[in-house]
Amino acid sequence: MTPDKLLFSETHEWVHLDQTEAQPIATIGITAFAIEALTDLVYMQLPKVGDQLTAGEPFGEIESVKAVSDLYSPVSGEVIEVNSKLPDNLEILNDDPYGEGWMIKVKVTDPAPLSKLMKLEAYEKQCSEEQ
Amino acid sequence: MSSTLAKTPLHDWHAAHGGRMVEFGGWSMPVQYSSIVAEHHATRQAAGLFDISHMGRIRFDGAEAAQYLDSLVTRSVTKIKPGQVRYALMTADDGGVLDDVLVYHLQDAAGGSYYLLVVNASNRPKIISWLGKHPEPEGVQVTDLTTSWAMLAVQGPKALGLLQPLVEVELSALKYYSAVETRIDGHGGIVSRTGYTGEDGFELIVGNGAVQALWEKLLAAGASEGVLPAGLGARDTLRLEAGMPLYGHELSEEINPYQANLGFAVNLEGRSFPGHSALLTLAHDNTRPRIVGLELEGRRPAREGYEVRSGGQVVGRVTSGTFSPTLEKPIAMALVAPEYTAEGTPLVVDVRGQEVAAKVVPLPFYRRSH
Structure with missing residues (x-):
């Protein structure tokens, strides 16, 4: 997955949308920028298959030596798949944040929140302002 | 970054x-x-270099400087010899x-005796005002050196070898918790064998103008x-593993x-200081929560403020917690009701x-082996 094919949230999650089905499937992870900012990851908690997510609400937690951060869902829908090997292999996030580092797949039930997501260029602009 | 924050000479x-x-x-x-983890391991395995110029440094001069300080701290400091450092409250x-x-x-080059009080950055205004409420006797001068002098810590098994070429004194002869005025990188300063990491190491006090060259030479x-420069994050994980309290x-x-x-840091016999009479009673009070x-x-760290429970009841709260880079598990310190403080007591956070x-x-949690 290359970042230019993805959409981004203000809270540093990325979304890959598969629109081949009637209900789009969103694959969600967090960006390289977020992983770099967190550093020293020690723990992650992801939702379960079947959980209902609401856009803008936490779907999990990621914790570094220094602090704990919420992961916010960029979409509303039902969790259909979870990358269950990730919490025990957090280095994958550093190695391949946009590929093997995916966190969850969600069947999108409400397309409205998708319009709030940014393209790569806008997201990179936000990151450069945060630095 | 707000411009109201103080900056050390190494800020840039x-x-x-x-x-x-x-x-x-x-x-x-x-x-x-x-x-944080890389800086932590560097300190345990080689050495970490810390800018601790934010720590408050207050100098006391005059014949009665020792008596004045003695009247304010929990341990006697009138009998400590030149070159000694004492932890107190x-x-x-x-x-x-x-x-x-x-x-x-400390002793200056002319053989004159003086005292230095090193306090936590966050408490410096409070301590300065506390000194104001307990004014020094005639002939004692109190000078806040915090912003005119810088302070570094070099901590870790390689600290001695790293620092020795830059100081005139023989560091191997400097005992733990002792200090001396010496030339550091050609400038007057103070070196002490002290630290806040659980490793062997030194803390250096040098003039603002000398600190950056010294820092860069050590690195x-x-x-x-x-050897790595290390920040407050590693300073916190290191001191926590070493079981040292943080104000x-x-x-x-x-x-x-x-x-x-x-x-151990409270000496009540034949002494007088603020809190002395209260501490006489508290010394025998076993009913209060303990650390x-x-x-x-x-793998999930507990953080400050999290509740500690036993049998569904709240019996304490976490005061500091992290993921220990050395032990590779979550460790914490907590203030817990006395009946739950015995080693091995199972609790829930x-x-x-x-x-x-x-x-x-x-x-x-960690004790150095070298």
Whole structure:
């Protein structure tokens, strides 16, 4: 997955949308920028298959030596798949944040929140302002 | 970064070398440069270099300087010899801890004796005002050197070898908790064998103008051995593994020295200081919560403020917690009701709504072997 094919949230999650089905499937992870900012990851908690997510609400937690951060869902829908090997292999996030580092797949039930997501260029602009 | 924050003479160096600057005790300080874990391991295995210029340094001169300090701290400092450093507390009238401090007895080049009080950055305004409420006797001068002098810590097994070429004194002859005025990189300064990491190491006090060259020389000399600049993040994980209290966490005005297992730093016999009479009673009070070490199951760290429970009842709260880079598990210190402080006591920590099993373990979590 290359970042230019993805959409981004203000809270540093990325979304890959598969629109081949009637209900789009969103694959969600967090960006390289977020992983770099967190550093020293020690723990992650992801939702379960079947959980209902609401856009803008936490779907999990990621914790570094220094602090704990919420992961916010960029979409509303039902969790259909979870990358269950990730919490025990957090280095994958550093190695391949946009590929093997995916966190969850969600069947999108409400397309409205998708319009709030940014393209790569806008997201990179936000990151450069945060630095 | 707000312009009201104080900056150390190394501030621009930190910012230019990847230091993530955060507010700490009124100062803009680097929390990390590369990674907390990398800086932590560098300190345990080689050496870490810390800018600790934010620590308050207050000098006391005059024939009665020792008596004056003695009247304010929990341990006698009138008999410490030149070259000795003593850990002590300053307590309020009710025995609560105002700060934990180091008292240095030093000798200048002319053989004159003076004292240095090193206080926590966040407590410096409070301690200065506390000194104002207990005015010094005639003939004692109190000078706040904090902003005119800088302070570094070089900590780790390679610290001695790294620092020796830059100082005139023989460092191997400098005992733990002793200090001396010497030339450091050609400038007048103070070196002490003290630290806050659980490693062997030194703390250096040098003039603002001399500190950056010294810092860069130490880093350049240590680069091939894995020496790294280290920020407040690693300083916190290192001191926590070493079981050392941090003011505002294990120590506060609401916690007395005995609760923090610091009875060794309180000397009541034949002495008088604020809090003395309260501490006479508190020394025998076993009903108050005490600081214990906790190890948690899993990998999820407990954080300050999390509830500690036993049998569904709240029996304490976490004062500091992290993921220990050395032990590779979550460790914490907690203030816990006395009946739950015995080693091995099983407890539960509420980690953001999830009950995580923990047990009381002896402090420190880490003791160096070299």
